[in-house]
Each structure stands twice: as structure tokens, then as C-alpha cells.
Amino acid sequence: MAPSYKLTYFDGRGLGETSRFLFKYGGIDFEDVRIKKEEWPQWKEKFAFGQLPVLEHEGKQVGQSIAIARYLAKKVKLAGNDDWENLEIDAIVDTINDLRLKLVPIFYEQDEAKKKALIEVASKETLPYYLPRLEAVVKKNNGHFALGRLTWADFYFATISRVFLHSFTGSDALADYPNLKASRQKVNEIPAIKKWIETRPD
Amino acid sequence: MMEGACIKRTRKSINIFNTTEEMAPAYKLTYFPVEALAEPIRFLFSYGGIEFEDFRFDRENWPQMKPNMPFGQVPVLEHNGKVAHQSIAMARYAAKKAKLVGNDEWEDLEIDAIVDTVNDLRQKIALYHYEADAAVKESRKEPLFKETLPYYLQRLDAVVKANNGHLALGKLTWADLYFVAILKYLNSMCGGNDILADYPNLTALKNTVLELPAIKTWVEKRPNTDM
Numbered sequence: 174m175a176p177s178y179k180l181t182y183f184d185g186r187g188l189g190e191t192s193r194f195l196f197k198y199g200g201i202d203f204e205d206v207r208i209k210k211e212e213w214p215q216w217k218e219k220f221a222f223g224q225l226p227v228l229e230h231e232g233k234q235v236g237q238s239i240a241i242a243r244y245l246a247k248k249v250k251l252a253g254n255d256d257w258e259n260l261e262i263d264a265i266v267d268t269i270n271d272l273r274l275k276l277v278p279i280f281y282e283q284d285e286a287k288k289k290a291l292i293e294v295a296s297k298e299t300l301p302y303y304l305p306r307l308e309a310v311v312k313k314n315n316g317h318f319a320l321g322r323l324t325w326a327d328f329y330f331a332t333i334s335r336v337f338l339h340s341f342t343g344s345d346a347l348a349d350y351p352n353l354k355a356s357r358q359k360v361n362e363i364p365a366i367k368k369w370i371e372t373r374p375d
Numbered sequence: 376m377m378e379g380a381c382i383k384r385t386r387k388s389i390n391i392f393n394t395t396e397e398m399a400p401a402y403k404l405t406y407f408p409v410e411a412l413a414e415p416i417r418f419l420f421s422y423g424g425i426e427f428e429d430f431r432f433d434r435e436n437w438p439q440m441k442p443n444m445p446f447g448q449v450p451v452l453e454h455n456g457k458v459a460h461q462s463i464a465m466a467r468y469a470a471k472k473a474k475l476v477g478n479d480e481w482e483d484l485e486i487d488a489i490v491d492t493v494n495d496l497r498q499k500i501a502l503y504h505y506e507a508d509a510a511v512k513e514s515r516k517e518p519l520f521k522e523t524l525p526y527y528l529q530r531l532d533a534v535v536k537a538n539n540g541h542l543a544l545g546k547l548t549w550a551d552l553y554f555v556a557i558l559k560y561l562n563s564m565c566g567g568n569d570i571l572a573d574y575p576n577l578t579a580l581k582n583t584v585l586e587l588p589a590i591k592t593w594v595e596k597r598p599n600t601d602m
Binding site: 183267 | 445
């Protein structure tokens, strides 16, 4: 039987990987569709707002990576136990996303001088602002990003940080943040995740 | 004279819980003295009949307040001794309390996705509006007004048409209140124009939400601000 879920994303980790991790963690079968960059132009208009990832299930299609991850987290029991707990998880996920958004322009900047200036701001201001505060959150939460226990916020950081923190600094941006590093390591060592990391296509 | 005599009791005299005459609301929302990103939460609490303290600080106090805010940002929401942050996360929480969410997880996903899409549009507009370099800002103007706004608004208008006048699930959800609550902010960032002028379904949605009795009441009583 075909899997009841189909996740479409580019052929890479990026914003699709959190959901792939969640599917694997929960042992939920899914079709892992990967679109090659050169094929994207003919695919783009098939999706409501021209963006990936997109999740399909029972004939319906939905976009937005964080919304999809939140949905899957509920399915695999990595969400909160009540509305306030879910607010805490949502808030730290949005904060990590804010950090990602501040770094994204670096990837798109073509002008070398401007790119260098952006990296300078990221290294001198953005990362020194966010990373110590995220480190404090994880320290306070018993090695996790919320609620003192494993939630999808941990998965979100583990996947997003690999993509967005290392690609431009050229060094380990988490070197001075042992709690952040440990949290990501712990996620990667979950058996289902470890297996996925070893066997994933990219 | 027995008939017509009435015994007036003050709340204090029958109050056995030793509370003050007026109890503080369970929620305190803190933000700049504007609508912008706090307004969806205000709309949702109002719609749900949930009392909240709408605290708007003076802008000049922000520098001393900022270091005490989670990640240096507002709005924040205080409740039961805890402090939450992140405007959309808090709006989703308020929506649950106000019962404007979906009936199952997939329905909530659909609402979340359209809210995030509206937020994507807001971010693109903000990239233009808040650009400090005048030359860079000017270079972003045409792509924003000629490409980005039409791209998003046409598609959002089509979503509302396909959903019986709403942004999701063919019925009123927090996505509708979220969108309408930030409209004044979006318009002000776009130079004060009505960005919905060419989009009849979105305009109708705006009117639908503004005519909800609880929202109408809120809009009439809220402080009048430009954004």
C-alpha cells in the first residue's frame, strides 16, 4: 500500500528535514519526494504559494514547514500536554526560526563585499545575541528546548542548526555552546534518527 | 416601609475570599503603543470574551525594558506567573481559548499554514519598510508593489473565494482574525494605501471580521493608533 503521506521538498535537508525526522521518529511511512533544483521551475506553479515543503494526505495539500512539523509532532507525541505547554514549544521554535531568517540573506547575497559585511554582522551581533540565550534555555530545560523534556523543538533546532549555522561560518558555530551541541547530538543519537542519518539520500 | 426597601450589599461585605473588589485579569499583554503584532491577540481575546490587561508602554521606556524581555522582543503575555513570547504562538494560544481553531489536527495544520503565509507576506513588506538605506529601500519598492503584493494577494483572494469567504476550512477561524488584525499595520508599512483595494474577497473578509460584535466593540474602545 502506498504511504498515506507524501512530503515534497528539494533534494536536500533544509526546511524539509525536521518533518522527515518526525516521520522517522514516529515510524510513520511517507513518500519522500525530492525535486531537483533544475526541475523546480516547472513544479513551482503546482503548489498554492509556490513554495516547498508541501505535505499531501488524503487528497489534500498543505505547505509551510513549521506548520507541517507541528502537525507531525502531535502525531508522534512530541507536542505539549496542554495549550500553554504548546505555546512554550511554539515560541522557542519561532525564535530559532527568527535566527534562521536573520542568517538567510547571507546565502542569497551575490556581491562578495556585501556578503562579507553580512557575515560580520552575523558573527559579531546576531549569533552572540541568540546563541547564549538559546544555550541558557537548554540549560534551564534539562538539556531540551522546552518543558524540560524532548519535544519537536529539539528536532527543529537539531535539523535547522546544521543547515544554517555551519554553512557560512566555516567553523563550528556551536563550539562555545555545550548545551546546544549536546541537545543536537542527543537528537541525532535517537535510534530511528541515527538510522535515518545513515541511510538518507543526501 | 417594607415594600421597595432593598438591602444593598457591597461586594466587600459578602466577599469571603478576601479579594479586592476588582480582580486583575488573568492575562497581561505587553506591547508598544500600537496595533501591529499584538493586535491579533487582542482581537482573539476580545472575540473569546477573555479579559486581559492591554498594557502599552511608552516608547521611551523600551531601552530599559528590552533586556528583560525573552529574546529582547514584545509582545509578551503574562499568565499564572509565567511569561510567553512570540506573537503568532501567542495568537494560536488565544485562538484555542477563544475556540476559533480546527476540529482536528489536519484542520489546525490548514489554519497554521495560511497564517504562516500571511506572515511571510508581512515579512516581505517589512523588509521594504524597515530598510534603513534609502537607496536599497527604493530598489525594493517596485518588486514589492509590482510582484510580491500581487502574487500573495491574488492567491489569498482565491483562497477566500474557495473557502466561503474565509481563509481556511470554509468557516471563521483565527486565520481570519489574524489577517484583519494586522491589516492596518500592513497598509501603513505600504505607505498608507489600502492594499486590499483590488481584492474583493479579501475586502469582504475584512468587513466580515470587523462586523463581528465582539470585534466591533473592541475596535470602538481600543486606543486609536496609526499602525
